[in-house]
Amino acid sequence: MIVREIFAKSVLSKSQIYDYAINPYVGCSHSCRYCYAAFMRRFTGHKEKWGEFVDIKINVPELLAREIKRKRMGRVWVSGVCDPYQAAEKRYKLTGRCLEILLENQWPVTIQTKSSLVLRDIKILEKSKNIEVGFSITTADERMRKIFEPGAPPIKERINALKVLHSKGIKTFAMIAPILPGAEGLVEELADKVDHILIDRLNYFYATRIYMENKMEWAKEEPFFIQESNELRRKFEERGIAVRVLF
Numbered sequence: 001m002i003v004r005e006i007f008a009k010s011v012l013s014k015s016q017i018y019d020y021a022i023n024p025y026v027g028c029s030h031s032c033r034y035c036y037a038a039f040m041r042r043f044t045g046h047k048e049k050w051g052e053f054v055d056i057k058i059n060v061p062e063l064l065a066r067e068i069k070r071k072r073m074g075r076v077w078v079s080g081v082c083d084p085y086q087a088a089e090k091r092y093k094l095t096g097r098c099l100e101i102l103l104e105n106q107w108p109v110t111i112q113t114k115s116s117l118v119l120r121d122i123k124i125l126e127k128s129k130n131i132e133v134g135f136s137i138t139t140a141d142e143r144m145r146k147i148f149e150p151g152a153p154p155i156k157e158r159i160n161a162l163k164v165l166h167s168k169g170i171k172t173f174a175m176i177a178p179i180l181p182g183a184e185g186l187v188e189e190l191a192d193k194v195d196h197i198l199i200d201r202l203n204y205f206y207a208t209r210i211y212m213e214n215k216m217e218w219a220k221e222e223p224f225f226i227q228e229s230n231e232l233r234r235k236f237e238e239r240g241i242a243v244r245v246l247f
């Protein structure tokens, strides 16, 4: 892993999904094979493979403390094009420090991660009424996880983190995106640990090769996503969990 410390020029960026996004890191050590954010390589001039570099924007808390005074309040997505609790966060604590600033100023926040490191900040999260924490979980099958998300924490660890957060009264959701083979096993595991579920299909562009390599061409076809999402929606709704399908 190539790690570099850099200085960012700004931190609160406009987002198409929420009002703003904060990305304390460029790159992501979770190295998901389907990652939609891999375009950041070209965008930031990186020659290394996605998942093999991370730039640490060491000045983001200071920038945020300044920018938050100038900008109109809005919901902030943490993060968007990296995992805010990837391995580097353990040492640098940039996400944790940004959260403190956002919540001191009572800004609404949506965290999205695959890492139980978010539990480190549970005391900060408990103080806010307007925060939600989502875990991306794409399958209940750990073999699939290892193929598609080689650098990300095991599924059980994520489910357990959701359980802890939910039990503390923090709003939680799971993002089953992209649906991978084995996703149906998540229904029982997640039903009592989340407030709602989001489901999305695969970004073909980045995942086609890995499907071919693993002889799973069937799982990148349209009917797979439609059938799986319908089935997941039905089963979660039967258990009283709201579901939004994003495709």
Ligand code: SF4
Pocket: 028, 029, 030, 031, 032, 034, 035, 036, 037, 038, 080, 081, 082, 083, 114, 152
């Ligand atoms: S955790 Fe998210 S940002 Fe990181 S590699 Fe996986 S999909 Fe991409």
